[in-house]
Every structure is written in C-alpha cells, then in structure tokens.
Amino acid sequence: MTYDQIDARKEYVKRARASFQEQEEDWTHPTPEHDEPALGKSFSLRFVIGLLLFLLFVLADVTDQKILSYSTSDIATEIAAKDDYTNLEKYVMMLFADNK
Numbered sequence: 001m002t003y004d005q006i007d008a009r010k011e012y013v014k015r016a017r018a019s020f021q022e023q024e025e026d027w028t029h030p031t032p033e034h035d036e037p038a039l040g041k042s043f044s045l046r047f048v049i050g051l052l053l054f055l056l057f058v059l060a061d062v063t064d065q066k067i068l069s070y071s072t073s074d075i076a077t078e079i080a081a082k083d084d085y086t087n088l089e090k091y092v093m094m095l096f097a098d099n100k
Contacts, residue, residue, distance in 0.1 A: 057072060057075070
C-alpha cells in the first residue's frame with residue numbers, strides 16, 4: 001500500500017466512525033407521550049375472550065351442559081380432528097421424546 005492509499009483508508013474509517021456517532025440516540029430524551037404496551041391492547045382483549053371461552057367450556061364439561069347444541073365431547077372431537085392440532089400434538093410428543 002502506498003501512503004496515499006493509507007491516508008485515504010484512514011479518512012474513510014474516520015468518516016464511517018463519525019456517521020455512527022451521529023446516529024447514536026441520547027438516553028436523556030423524554031419518553032413519547034402516547035406510550036403503548038409492547039403487546040398492545042388487542043392482545044389483552046383476545047386473552048380475556050379466550051379465557052372466558054375456556055371457562056365456559058370447563059363449566060359446560062363439569063355440569064354436562066351443551067354449548068349451542070354441541071356437547072363438550074363433540075367439541076373436543078372436532079378440535080382433535082383438525083390437522084393443525086394433530087401436527088402440534090406430534091410436535092410436542094417429539095419434543096418430550098427428545099428430552100428423555
């Protein structure tokens with residue numbers, strides 16, 4: 001390498017380092033006014049609805065009631081018949097087999 005190439009390389013490195021220093025965020029900035037949780041509001045609503053449906057299913061199972069003319073065993077059979085559920089079940093069983 002010649003001295004001109006070395007100087008050009010040093011200048012390039014200096015400019016590259018300076019560009020990163022300009023992008024650095026200052027921690028003293030105030031937080032945004034509209035700070036939203038990481039998961040969002042829709043997650044908590046979906047969680048509550050899912051929890052209520054699960055409790056409804058458990059209550060119907062314990063009291064032998066029907067949900068919209070379907071028994072809990074009919075609902076469990078339909079869920080088990082879905083490919084997604086059986087694939088998930090196979091995956092979980094595979095994980096348990098690997099951990100032994």
